[in-house]
Every structure is written in structure tokens, then in C-alpha cells.
Amino acid sequence: MSAVLEIEGLRKTYRSRKRGVRHALDGFDMRVEAGQVHGFLGPNGSGKTTTLRTLLGLIRPNDGRMALLGHELPQALPAVAGQVGAIVESPQFFPHFSARDTLGLLAQAGELPRQRVDEVLELVGLRDRAGERVKTYSLGMKQRLAVASALLKNPKLLILDEPANGLDPGGIREMRSLMRDLAGAGMTVVLSSHILGEIQLICDSVTIISLGRRVAFGPVEQVLAAHSQGTVRVRLEAVIDLPRAADALTRAGIRVSATEPDHLLLTGVDKPASVSRLLAEQGLYVSELTPVAVDLESVFLELTATAPVPGQHRQVDQSTKVGEPGSAGAGGGWGA
Amino acid sequence: MSLYVTELRRLSKRRLTRLLLVLLLLGLAGVATAFSFSSHKLSPAVVAEAQAKADADYRQAVKDWERSVTECDAAAARGEKTEDRYGPDCGRQWQPQPEMFDPKWNLPYQFDFRAEFPMFIAVFAGAVALFAFIVGASFVGAEWSTGGMMNLLLWRPKRLAVLGAKLAALLTTVLGVSVVLGAFWTLAFWLIGTYKGTTAKVTAGVWRSIGLDGLRAVGLVLAVGAVAFALASLGRHTAMALGAAVAVFAISEVAIRIAVGVLGVAFGDRFVLSTYAQAWFMKQVQLLDYDACEFTKGECKPAELLITWQDSALVFGVGFAVVLVGAFWLMRRRDIS
Numbered sequence: 001m002s003a004v005l006e007i008e009g010l011r012k013t014y015r016s017r018k019r020g021v022r023h024a025l026d027g028f029d030m031r032v033e034a035g036q037v038h039g040f041l042g043p044n045g046s047g048k049t050t051t052l053r054t055l056l057g058l059i060r061p062n063d064g065r066m067a068l069l070g071h072e073l074p075q076a077l078p079a080v081a082g083q084v085g086a087i088v089e090s091p092q093f094f095p096h097f098s099a100r101d102t103l104g105l106l107a108q109a110g111e112l113p114r115q116r117v118d119e120v121l122e123l124v125g126l127r128d129r130a131g132e133r134v135k136t137y138s139l140g141m142k143q144r145l146a147v148a149s150a151l152l153k154n155p156k157l158l159i160l161d162e163p164a165n166g167l168d169p170g171g172i173r174e175m176r177s178l179m180r181d182l183a184g185a186g187m188t189v190v191l192s193s194h195i196l197g198e199i200q201l202i203c204d205s206v207t208i209i210s211l212g213r214r215v216a217f218g219p220v221e222q223v224l225a226a227h228s229q230g231t232v233r234v235r236l237e238a239v240i241d242l243p244r245a246a247d248a249l250t251r252a253g254i255r256v257s258a259t260e261p262d263h264l265l266l267t268g269v270d271k272p273a274s275v276s277r278l279l280a281e282q283g284l285y286v287s288e289l290t291p292v293a294v295d296l297e298s299v300f301l302e303l304t305a306t307a308p309v310p311g312q313h314r315q316v317d318q319s320t321k322v323g324e325p326g327s328a329g330a331g332g333g334w335g336a
Numbered sequence: 337m338s339l340y341v342t343e344l345r346r347l348s349k350r351r352l353t354r355l356l357l358v359l360l361l362l363g364l365a366g367v368a369t370a371f372s373f374s375s376h377k378l379s380p381a382v383v384a385e386a387q388a389k390a391d392a393d394y395r396q397a398v399k400d401w402e403r404s405v406t407e408c409d410a411a412a413a414r415g416e417k418t419e420d421r422y423g424p425d426c427g428r429q430w431q432p433q434p435e436m437f438d439p440k441w442n443l444p445y446q447f448d449f450r451a452e453f454p455m456f457i458a459v460f461a462g463a464v465a466l467f468a469f470i471v472g473a474s475f476v477g478a479e480w481s482t483g484g485m486m487n488l489l490l491w492r493p494k495r496l497a498v499l500g501a502k503l504a505a506l507l508t509t510v511l512g513v514s515v516v517l518g519a520f521w522t523l524a525f526w527l528i529g530t531y532k533g534t535t536a537k538v539t540a541g542v543w544r545s546i547g548l549d550g551l552r553a554v555g556l557v558l559a560v561g562a563v564a565f566a567l568a569s570l571g572r573h574t575a576m577a578l579g580a581a582v583a584v585f586a587i588s589e590v591a592i593r594i595a596v597g598v599l600g601v602a603f604g605d606r607f608v609l610s611t612y613a614q615a616w617f618m619k620q621v622q623l624l625d626y627d628a629c630e631f632t633k634g635e636c637k638p639a640e641l642l643i644t645w646q647d648s649a650l651v652f653g654v655g656f657a658v659v660l661v662g663a664f665w666l667m668r669r670r671d672i673s
Contacts, residue, residue, distance in 0.1 A: 057493040058672040077493045092482040096351045109342040
């Protein structure tokens with residue numbers, strides 16, 4: 001597959017007398033293949049929006065290489081801009097213009113046919129409210145308008161920053177369906193979102209960023225598999241035997257990651273049947289042996305080290321930095 | 337081209353533009369209407385009436401004078417001192433003369449198009465410049481503060497072209513408003529002159545002079561609009577232009593005036609912007625340095641300094657260029673976040 005979006009070693013450094021030097025992007029890499037729905041994830045302040053803005057020519061990088069649709073940026077940006085639709089953070093529109101006026105002005109600036117405005121209004125579900133002033137719209141309706149503005153050009157690459165922000169559950173489902181339809185029609189979609197359940201449902205592949213560096217990337221199922229760590233939950237017929245079982249398993253080289261009152265959690269288990277056999281040989285009989293599936297949220301929290309810790313208040317810049325001792329992404333596999 | 341047409345459309349659709357245009361129209365119409373009531377055509381009947389009143393005033397003054405002299409003589413005959421009250425010789429030398437009662441003083445005000453219309457061009461320019469300032473600043477300032485500029489740059493990632501198209505649309509609109517309203521303004525005062533004043537001695541040369549005044553007025557209006565636009569773009573907010581205008585006014589008209597007064601700088605007004613604005617409209621302003629005179633040595637002709645409209649063009653041109661080049665330079669360089 002050909003790459004629609006390529007970023008290599010992207011760096012953006014902000015220097016401030018008050019706050020000193022801050023690396024918003026610290027050698028960030030990203031690659032999105034054609035026709036995919038690609039999730040772009042990261043904690044607040046990790047560099048997602050900076051990446052998108054840099055890619056779209058709004059911010060000048062200090063170093064690195066970027067390409068869109070096979071064209072090197074920023075030189076070729078004016079040439080490829082017509083094939084890239086984007087919303088970066090929630091764009092605001094003039095409150096006294098109607099949705100139709102807003103899109104009409106953009107269509108005119110982009111020399112697009114007027115009928116395209118009605119097509120995208122229909123697509124995002126704003127057809128019947130298109131003549132009303134934007135100031136009367138809810139947050140979700142404004143978000144739909146933003147998505148409509150990005151779709152106006154019928155782009156080959158669609159970049160959406162938090163498109164589900166403010167949408168109701170029905171709207172989120174519609175957005176998910178729209179993304180799928182667009183990808184099915186050959187459009188490549190890059191989706192930045194914090195609704196990780198949605199990303200897991202919609203996306204073919206993901207890139208996770210933390211403190212300006214990539215900590216994981218690849219197809220969703222591979223990222224999940226790489227971080228599932230072969231975790232299984234074991235229950236015994238007699239709870240009282242759990243310490244004996246934990247001891248036997250540890251001696252056999254199996255890692256017991258947690259001993260709960262009524263079960264054990266084992267990690268690094270390739271073949272769950274071997275656990276059953278081992279315990280049976282010790283006269284311990286298993287009543288439950290369940291592989292524990294990981295979801296994107298837990299992988300995200302693990303990779304970015306942003307899981308809440310009781311009694312602690314995490315600050316926005318407290319997340320994993322690739323390459324630092326103890327960082328979750330430094331262990332190889334999908335880590336950068 | 338499509339971007340320019342889009343920006344023209346965007347500007348004309350803006351509520352503030354429409355509202356200010358209506359206010360401008362109402363303001364100018366109000367000034368012209370109110371002024372038309374204050375001017376009166378000097379018909380032969382009005383002139384004759386003024387002459388008759390002057391004659392009557394003269395006759396009344398002679399009567400009063402005669403009565404005063406008679407009273408004075410009577411008082412003198414009674415042996416009273418009269419000089420303090422009536423003056424020497426009972427004030428006979430103060431007999432009223434007919435030329436002391438000019439009938440012009442009894443005439444109502446009549447608008448003279450030739451002499452006074454240039455002043456009204458300055459009034460017009462001031463009103464349209466205010467319109468250009470607010471519309472220019474808010475057109476780009478609101479785009480920056482609402483994120484509209486970023487949205488537009490995602491569509492057209494050519495920063496200078498986008499800012500240039502917006503500026504061109506603003507200047508075209510302001511020029512159109514100035515020319516159209518200026519034509520109506522001239523017509524209105526020509527009609528006031530024709531029907532309620534005088535349009536005498538308005539030769540081709542006068543029209544040429546009025547045309548040049550109008551050109552300078554439109555030039556100033558366009559410059560004000562462009563500078564407001566550039567300031568708002570530099571500060572990415574409409575308020576930046578307003579703040580800068582207040583700061584320039586405070587520095588130029590207050591701080592510099594105080595400073596040159598305290599330091600005793602000769603021709604201090606040459607450092608004040610309003611002097612150049614005045615020279616721009618009046619073609620020239622003469623500054624006099626009375627401090628150079630020693631009146632104890634007799635009559636003194638104070639030193640002079642002439643500020644011409646060409647000097648104003650230089651001062652305003654340099655300021656205009658610095659702000660505009662700065663806005664485009666920063667647009668090219670800045671991170672948009």
C-alpha cells in the first residue's frame with residue numbers, strides 16, 4: 001500500500017523566557033496508508049494538534065520530513081491542499097452567518113460547484129437547518145458543520161481533530177458510520193480523538209504519541225496483541241489453594257502478576273493449557289481459565305503512563321517519554 | 337481571483353459592515369439635512385430687509401445720541417459735572433455714522449459652496465475614515481480571534497495571498513463607499529448651495545481644486561482602513577487596532593505636546609500628528625514661533641515653519657508602509673495556533 005501521509009523525525013521546539021525550552025514534537029514519526037481510517041491518539045499536550053497544524057502548514061517545524069499524497073511539504077502544500085480536508089480543534093465560524101453561507105464562501109474560495117454545499121449539508125445531517133445562523137447551533141451541530149467544511153473538497157485525505165466532540169450518542173454513531181463509508185469509498189481518514197472505544201471500533205490502524213514522540217503504531221489488533229502480554233485469569237475450586245497454586249506457577253517460571261482474594265492473574269502465558277496441566281499435576285483443579293483481553297484504552301494508559309493513581313493529581317505533561325528508563329514504549333515491539 | 341471575490345462577499349455579508357454603513361449614511365444625511373436648515377438664500381427681499389433694519393438701527397442710534405447730548409447740556413446748565421458720565425463735550429464727537437451699521441450683520445447665514453465645501457470634505461473624510469477603521473480592523477481581527485483565518489488557510493495555504501485578498505477586498509469596498517457617498521455628499525452640498533446658499537464663482541479651477549481635495553480625502557480614508565487592518569492582523573484581534581489608535585493619540589496629542597511645551601522646543605506642533613492631518617486637508621499649515629520674539633524691543637515678526645501636504649504624505653506614507661510591511665512579514669513568519 002502507498003503512504004498518504006508520512007512524517008519522519010518531526011521536531012518543533014518552543015522557546016520562552018518564562019518557561020524555557022519545550023519540545024512539542026521530539027523526532028515524531030507517523031505513516032498512514034491509503035484507504036485506512038487511522039487513529040491518532042495521545043494525552044493532552046502530547047503534540048497531536050501541533051503535528052496536525054505543522055502538517056497543514058500552520059506551524060513551521062524546526063526539523064523533519066513531511067509528505068502528503070506523495071508530495072513533500074511544505075513546498076507542495078498549495079498543490080495538495082485541494083485534496084486534503086481538515087478540521088483542527090473545533091473551528092469557530094462567524095455566528096451571524098448561516099451554515100449555507102459559511103460553506104458557500106469556502107466553496108467559492110476553493111472554486112467548487114455550489115451544489116457541493118448541499119451535498120455535504122445532507123451528508124452531515126444539517127440540510128434542514130442550513131439557513132439558520134450558526135449562533136443558534138448547539139456544539140454538536142457546529143461540529144457537524146466543521147466536518148462538512150472538511151468534506152466540501154471531496155478530499156482524498158480527511159484529517160479530523162476530535163470530530164465527535166459535543167456529538168450526542170446518535171451523532172457519534174452517525175459519525176462512525178460516515179467515517180466507515182468515506183473510507184469505503186477510498187478516502188483516507190486520520191482521526192484524532194480521546195474516545196478510545198470509538199477509535200477501536202472505527203480505525204484500521206493507530207499511532208499513539210506521548211510528549212512529542214511516537215510510542216506505538218500499527219494495525220489496531222496488532223497493537224492490542226502486542227500489549228495483551230498473554231494475561232490469563234485463574235480460579236480454583238478451592239480458594240484456599242490459591243497461595244499454593246501461585247507458588248507452583250512461579251516455580252515453573254510463570255509470572256503471577258496479581259494475587260486476588262478469589263483468583264490469580266498470570267502474564268506472559270503463551271499456552272493457557274499448560275497452566276491447567278501444571279496445576280492438575282499438583283492436585284489443584286482449575287474452575288476457570290480465561291484469557292484477559294486488553295482494550296485500546298488500557299493500552300493507551302499503559303503506553304502513555306497516564307492511568308489515574310489514587311491520591312495523585314497527574315499534570316498534563318506527566319506522561320511517557322520514549323527512551324527514558326522505565327518508559328512503557330521502550331521495550332521494543334510496537335514502541336518507537 | 338475567486339479568493340478576492342469571496343472576501344468581497346464575506347465583507348459585504350458581515351453584520352458590522354452593514355450596520356456601520358447604515359450609521360454612516362444616517363450620520364452624513366443628518367449633517368447635510370441639519371446644515372441645510374441653517375443656511376438661508378440671500379434673496380433681494382432678505383437683503384432689503386437687512387438694509388432696512390440697519391437704517392432703522394442707525395436712526396435709533398442717532399436719536400439716542402441726540403437725547404444724550406440734550407440731557408448732558410441740561411445737566412451742565414444745572415452746574416453738574418458731566419464729563420465722567422457723558423464724556424468730554426457731552427460726547428458730541430461720538431455721533432453715530434451710517435457706515436457703523438453694516439446691513440451684513442443683519443443677514444442670516446448663507447452657505448458659500450466655493451469657500452466652505454472643502455471644510456465639509458474633511459468632515460466627510462473623518463466620518464468615512466472612522467467607518468474604514470472599524471470595518472478594516474474587525475474584518476481581519478474577527479477572523480483571527482474566531483479561528484476563521486486558520487480555517488481559510490487550511491483551504492488556501494498561501495498566507496500572503498489570503499491576507500492580500502482580504503486587504504484588497506477591504507480597500508475596494510472602502511473605495512466604493514467613499515466614491516459613491518462622496519458623490520452624493522458633493523451633490524447634497526451643491527443643492528444646498530443652489531437652493532439655500534450660493535454657488536457663485538465656482539469655476540472649473542474650483543472644481544479641480546475640490547477634486548484634488550477629494551482625492552486626498554479618499555487617500556487618507558484608504559490609508560486609515562489599511563492601517564487598522566494591518567494593526568488588527570499584527571495583534572490578531574480587533575482591539576489591537578483600537579488600542580494602537582488610542583496609544584498613538586495619547587502619545588502624539590498629549591505626551592508630545594506636554595514634552596515639547598516643557599522643553600521649550602521651537603515649532604513643537606511639527607511633532608504632532610494632527611498637524612499633518614490638518615496640512616493634508618488644508619494643503620498647508622503655518623506654524624509660528626512667538627517664543628523667538630522679544631516684544632520689549634518693539635514689533636516682532638515671529639519665525640515661520642510651513643508644513644505642506646507633501647510633508648504629510650511623507651509622514652503618513654512611512655507609518656503606513658511600516659505597519660503594512662510588518663503585518664505581511666509577520667503573516668509569513670508566524671505560527672498559527
